[in-house]
Amino acid sequence: MIVGLTGGIGSGKTTVAKIFEEIGVPVYIADKEAKLLMETSGEIRGGIIELLGEEAYTGNLPNSSYIASIVFNNKNKLDLLNAIIHPAVKKHFKEWYEKQKVPYVIKEVAILFETGSDKECDCTVLVTAPLEDRIKRVMERDQVSKEEVESRINNQWPDNEKIKLADYVVNNINLVKTKQCVTTLHHTLLAKSRPV
Numbered sequence: 001m002i003v004g005l006t007g008g009i010g011s012g013k014t015t016v017a018k019i020f021e022e023i024g025v026p027v028y029i030a031d032k033e034a035k036l037l038m039e040t041s042g043e044i045r046g047g048i049i050e051l052l053g054e055e056a057y058t059g060n061l062p063n064s065s066y067i068a069s070i071v072f073n074n075k076n077k078l079d080l081l082n083a084i085i086h087p088a089v090k091k092h093f094k095e096w097y098e099k100q101k102v103p104y105v106i107k108e109v110a111i112l113f114e115t116g117s118d119k120e121c122d123c124t125v126l127v128t129a130p131l132e133d134r135i136k137r138v139m140e141r142d143q144v145s146k147e148e149v150e151s152r153i154n155n156q157w158p159d160n161e162k163i164k165l166a167d168y169v170v171n172n173i174n175l176v177k178t179k180q181c182v183t184t185l186h187h188t189l190l191a192k193s194r195p196v
């Protein structure tokens with residue numbers, strides 16, 4: 001069974017994914033795999049350079065801050081970048097998933113609903129947190145400005161849209177309560193994964 005895990009920037013997707021991992025659930029972090037593919041795939045590198053120019057890469061390494069400065073302020077360029085990267089991530093996930101021999105896996109995707117990838121999951125978990133907490137957390141974690149965090153938030157659906165679509169919601173304010181919530185959710189997902 002594939003459980004899609006998503007949430008807006010700074011909501012705590014990665015934090016919740018780590019809690020599932022500590023329980024022993026295999027976790028696929030799309031952001032991380034996307035970055036790896038951007039570094040290792042000549043086809044992706046070529047496509048991004050064609051789209052954004054030579055400055056998008058330094059050698060084989062993508063220039064993330066340069067790419068972000070363009071795509072998070074230009075919806076058309078973001079869509080074209082996604083069209084280059086997402087199909088490769090989808091293929092990579094399928095190969096990874098086929099090797100997993102467990103009741104369920106977690107697929108963490110920042111833009112699960114925005115890309116329609118929730119339809120490829122058996123159920124979905126949304127991580128939420130108050131917007132001001134999310135902005136503060138990312139500013140502290142990434143040492144970036146409020147405006148830079150907001151430029152990413154503007155390219156993501158608001159929580160009230162995602163809540164309508166999610167099967168489960170983890171309101172990640174207090175970490176202790178989040179851990180308890182994820183442990184309970186794990187047992188629910190185990191039961192759901194077993195054929196009746």
Ligand SMILES: CC(C)(COP(=O)(O)OP(=O)(O)OC[C@H]1O[C@@H](n2cnc3c(N)ncnc32)[C@H](O)[C@@H]1O)[C@@H](O)C(=O)NCCC(=O)NCCS
Pocket residue numbers: 008009010030031034063064065067068071078081082085086089109110111152155156
């Ligand atoms: C634009 C890039 C290079 C910026 O890299 P950078 O390290 O600065 O940011 P990072 O990847 O950590 O993203 C920070 C947050 O931005 C948000 N974000 C990332 N990609 C997207 C996107 N395509 N649309 C909306 N929000 C996004 C997420 O909340 C993410 O967690 C990178 O985000 C990227 O390549 N994005 C396009 C590929 C993608 O969609 N990856 C995510 C799922 S596969």
Ligand SMILES: Nc1ncnc2c1ncn2[C@@H]1O[C@H](COP(=O)(O)OP(=O)(O)OP(=O)(O)O)[C@@H](O)[C@H]1O
Pocket residue numbers: 007008009010011012013014015016031110137138141172173174175178
């Ligand atoms: N409940 C919490 N209380 C305080 N800080 C938290 C909480 N949950 C997560 N954080 C911190 O907030 C930051 C963002 O969390 P995390 O990286 O898990 O979010 P994310 O949704 O994966 O963000 P991104 O979309 O940027 O990958 C991290 O530094 C994390 O340690």
